[in-house]
Every structure is written in C-alpha cells, then in structure tokens.
Amino acid sequence: xxxxxxxxxxxxxxxxxxxxxxxxxxxxxxxxxxxxxxxxxxxxxxxxxxxxxxxxxxxxxxxxxxxxxxxxxxxxxxxxxxxxxxxxxxxxxxxxxxxxxxxxxxxxxxxxxxxxxxxxxxxxxxxxxxxxxxxxxxxxxxxxxxxxxxxxxxxxxxxxxxxxxxxxxxxxxxxxxxxxxxxxxxxxxxxxxxxxxxxxxxxxxxxxxxxxxxxxxxxxxxxxxxxxxxxxxxxxxxxxxxxxxxxxxxxxxxxxxxxxxxxxxxxxxxxxxxxxx
Numbered sequence: 001x002x003x004x005x006x007x008x009x010x011x012x013x014x015x016x017x018x019x020x021x022x023x024x025x026x027x028x029x030x031x032x033x034x035x036x037x038x039x040x041x042x043x044x045x046x047x048x049x050x051x052x053x054x055x056x057x058x059x060x061x062x063x064x065x066x067x068x069x070x071x072x073x074x075x076x077x078x079x080x081x082x083x084x085x086x087x088x089x090x091x092x093x094x095x096x097x098x099x100x101x102x103x104x105x106x107x108x109x110x111x112x113x114x115x116x117x118x119x120x121x122x123x124x125x126x127x128x129x130x131x132x133x134x135x136x137x138x139x140x141x142x143x144x145x146x147x148x149x150x151x152x153x154x155x156x157x158x159x160x161x162x163x164x165x166x167x168x169x170x171x172x173x174x175x176x177x178x179x180x181x182x183x184x185x186x187x188x189x190x191x192x193x194x195x196x197x198x199x200x201x202x203x204x205x206x207x208x209x210x211x212x213x214x215x216x217x218x219x220x221x222x223x224x225x226x227x228x229x230x231x232x233x234x235x236x237x238x239x240x241x242x243x244x245x246x247x248x249x250x251x252x253x254x255x256x257x258x259x260x261x262x263x264x265x266x267x268x269x270x271x272x273x274x275x276x277x
Contacts, residue, residue: 001100003030003151004075008056008064009083011040015197018119020048022086028096031075035064062171066162077153084197085148091191092149098189099151106184107176109150110193114247114259117199122259123247125196126240131186138177139222140232141215145186147172149193156184169206170213177221198260207260 005023009016023032033052034044041053054071056064065080077099081087095108114122128137128144137144160178163171180186224232237244253259 001029001076002074003028003096004068004073004078005030005032005087006035006065006068006078006080007032007083008035008061008068008080009044010056011036011044013083015084017047018086019081019083020051022089023081025089026087026096027089027093031073033068033071035068059165060168062163062167063165065171066165069157069162075154077151078157079147079149079151081148081194082196084199086195086197087149088192088194091189091193092151094191095149095151095189095193098187099153102187104185105187106153106156107150107179107186108189109145109186110189110191112146112148112194112196113192114251115195115197117197119195119197120250121195122198122251123249124243126236126243127188128236129188129190131188134176134186135180135222136224136228136232137236138173138180138218139224140229140236141211141218142233142236143170143173143176143214144236145176146194146196148196152179156182164217167213167217169210170217173214174217174221177217181221207256 003026005026007016007019007023013019020032023030031052032050033054034048035054035056036044037058038055041055044051045053052073054068056067061082068080069078077096079092091110095110099105099108109127111127112125114125116122125146126144127146128134134144156179159182160175164174165171167174247253247259251259
C-alpha cells in the first residue's frame with residue numbers, strides 16, 4: 001500500500017521546508033508530489049530532489065489537486081497538505097494503520113490544531129469525533145473535519161472524480177459532502193494528525209467568502225429544515241466547549257474570526273522584528 005501526498009504550491013512559501021520534512025517523517029510508503037507552476041519546478045527540484053512535480057495550470061488550489069490526482073502513478077490512498085501546514089507523523093501513521101486494517105473504510109481523519117506563523121499552538125479545530133453525525137453536520141453547513149492529515153482511499157477518490165473548481169475556498173467541504181452522499185465510510189482517529197498555520201495573506205482568511213461557499217455547497221447536497229440546522233450547530237458547539245476553552249487558554253479568543261485576527265497581528269509583528277522579511 002502506498003500513500004500519495006499532494007502539496008499545491010506557488011513555490012514562494014517560506015514554510016515549505018517544514019511541510020516537506022513533516023511528510024518525510026511518515027512511516028508509510030509514500031509519494032510526495034508538488035503541484036506547482038512550470039517556472040519554479042527547476043528550483044524546487046533542486047531543493048527537494050526526492051519529490052515529484054506536476055504542473056499547475058494556475059486555476060486555483062483545488063484545480064491543482066485535481067491535476068495531481070490524475071497525474072498517474074502508483075498509490076492506494078491520498079491526502080493533501082498545504083505548503084504552510086505540517087503533518088504529525090505519529091497521528092497520520094496510526095490513521096494509515098487503521099486504513100490498512102479496515103478494507104471497508106474509505107476515509108480516516110483525526111484532530112488538527114491551529115498554529116501561528118512562529119509555530120505556536122493556538123488550540124484545536126472543532127472536529128467531529130463521531131463519523132455517523134457528519135451528514136447532519138454538513139447539512140447544517142458545519143465543516144466538522146479538516147483536510148490536513150485526512151486519508152482518502154483511491155476507490156473513493158476515483159468515484160468522486162476530483163474537486164469542484166467553482167469553489168476557491170470550500171472545495172474540501174464540497175469534496176467531503178459528495179463523499180457523504182455516496183455513503184462513504186468515515187473513521188475518526190483520536191490523534192493529532194496535522195497542524196494548520198494561520199498567517200497573513202492565506203486564502204482561507206477570507207471567512208466571509210468561505211462561509212458563503214460552504215453554505216452554497218451544503219444547500220446543493222443536503223436538505224435540512226432551518227430549526228434542525230440551528231439545533232445541530234448549537235449541539236456541536238456545546239460538545240466542543242472543552243476545545244474552545246483550550247483555544248481561549250492558548251490564544252485568548254473564542255471565535256475563529258478573532259483567532260485569525262490574532263494570528264495576523266502576530267505575523268505582522270514577526271515581520272517587523274525581522275526587518276520585513
């Protein structure tokens with residue numbers, strides 16, 4: 001069994017070395033593929049000679065991931081990691097072991113924590129620990145898992161056929177929504193599998209657009225009465241109060257929007273302390 005790890009990149013991230021090192025630390029037999037513009041492939045090949053390159057045609061990160069998935073080669077499951085995030089080897093290796101043991105499972109996912117530009121832990125993302133609840137949560141437009149460190153078996157990836165290019169920010173939410181509609185079997189691993197870095201300039205910091213895209217995808221794939229959606233959201237938030245409390249203890253804020261603002265401030269302060277580099 002071989003794991004395909006895709007990383008879309010423009011070749012400019014100063015965190016890419018950390019991302020690559022985190023993938024190298026996995027015990028699974030793997031292929032790490034950078035999906036990047038042709039203009040930077042020579043430079044990146046020099047820095048990372050063991051990695052494969054696929055040409056990004058510039059249509060956005062989800063189109064780049066779709067390009068990586070159809071590039072060919074040997075793999076049995078895949079995941080993707082952004083060029084500023086990191087995998088946690090111990091957690092991903094346990095998820096991989098679960099995938100190897102359970103042939104009926106399609107998706108394995110685990111816990112993910114936020115970090116700032118300096119790698120400081122900002123607390124956990126709320127992730128659903130009970131996969132049977134995911135359809136109701138997605139029907140309520142709640143992204144109850146995250147792509148970092150999530151393993152997808154190839155047979156499901158081939159059924160789904162790549163990512164919907166209409167979504168600039170919520171392509172992962174839409175991908176999981178379509179998988180749930182196919183009755184794919186999701187399994188949760190109670191381990192930290194990845195760290196998601198918040199910093200200035202990342203696409204996902206546009207929370208308004210992200211929410212709009214999530215709502216659009218949710219309405220396209222699911223039907224739920226408004227009062228059921230509200231009740232589902234309230235129940236999910238109450239269930240994750242301990243996670244929110246840990247976030248508050250580490251970062252001093254409850255809401256994701258406040259966490260992004262705090263991370264942006266940290267990024268700007270770090271840049272000033274390094275003379276703007």
